[in-house]
Amino acid sequence: MTIQLVSKRYQVADAADPIEFCFQQGWTDGLPVVPPTADRVAAMLEAARLDAKQEVGFITHRAVSISAEKVAINAVMAGCKPEYMPVVIAAVEGIADPRWSYHGPGTSTGGAAVLMIVNGPVARELDVNCGDNLFGPGWRANATIGRALRLVMRNVCGSMPGLLDRGTLGHPGKLSYVIAENEAESPWTPLHVERGFRPEQSTVTVMAANGPHQFYNQLSNTAEGVLTTLADDMRISGGVMGQPHYAVVLAGEHMRTIAGSGWNKADIRRFLFEHTQNSHAHLKRTGRMSAELKPGDETLMRPLVESPDDILVVAAGGRAGTFSAYIPGWGSKRSSQAVTKEVKRPGV
């Protein structure tokens, strides 16, 4: 296929450093980028069999159309391999979905990042890490796919820190926040199947998210024991009054302990929903809920999320170590919902 690129072109004198040129243009996230040359961009589009002008998403409240060419340029700059492009495209479709509702999580002082959970065969084929050092560095796919998405948000959607990205604190996940589910070792239904896809389909789930919170339980050998610790950690976390989504990431040892008790993901969600509720009295005393204390507030309970289904359970993380994590969503479920999109790969 012939790729017709329409973006403005900049000539950089041979002596000038093209990486430095990208910094000077304000195109980077603070790290050096791969210079986006026409050959590299064309290879990226070719890998996804996309026409440069094709619209991948439209951000209504910003009146911004995201073309495949712009996604490809930013994916090149992020360091993606061409075969990552379909995953980046699916993620862009996700954040452009009205349910994700870009303007809030893309702008808010709450400082959300886009947590991306990759499921299905593509995760294994592209070596998206689902194991050791899950949220840390070391895997090109994890580091660059999320980086590409954030560069699209910056360069195309206008989410520039201090301007239309007004995160008070932000967090390191705003550089890249990509994990895969460990479907090979998980005893449970994969996230994408729970969300309506077939096991052989590949998907990306995007969730507006705060940073990961690690918890530790080395003592319990039952599901109830491990999840009691998790619920105690989760109960007061994130936007406790917002009732957003939560992602719960269960690593190897905890995964095996919980499964050993015969619990599935629905059991986990139900337990966490029931054991993360706060009394109105506590929320008022600690400055989270407005209004004066009333009789009955000590026993009137408010759930952390609106429904058990608002907790996304993912099996991922190293095999060794009694650590797992929970990730509070940004804002509220009314403001932004997690969205799952299929990764469409040519010829697959």
Place this chain on the structure above:
Amino acid sequence: MELLDPTTGAAAQAIAYAPRPGSIEGKRIALIENTKFNSDKLLVKIGDILVHDYGAAGTRMWRKRNASVPAHEEIIEEVRKTCDVVVAGVGD
């Protein structure tokens, strides 16, 4: 080396501001509440000042679905029919 521009501008839109009233006197005031803590209280105070100090005819408040979205169509329609002036804002 030739590099491609990774940026895009927003689509051009024509935006026209409604004419500003010369005076608030006798005007019906719409207050658009953005759901954040105390935004309703702040708007009530502003509405009271507009009525008592500037002679506005009265106020009516609407609540957006959440802080991150524009006022929805039903609000816009009702405001258009029943009010002359809107007070809205975004803040934490």
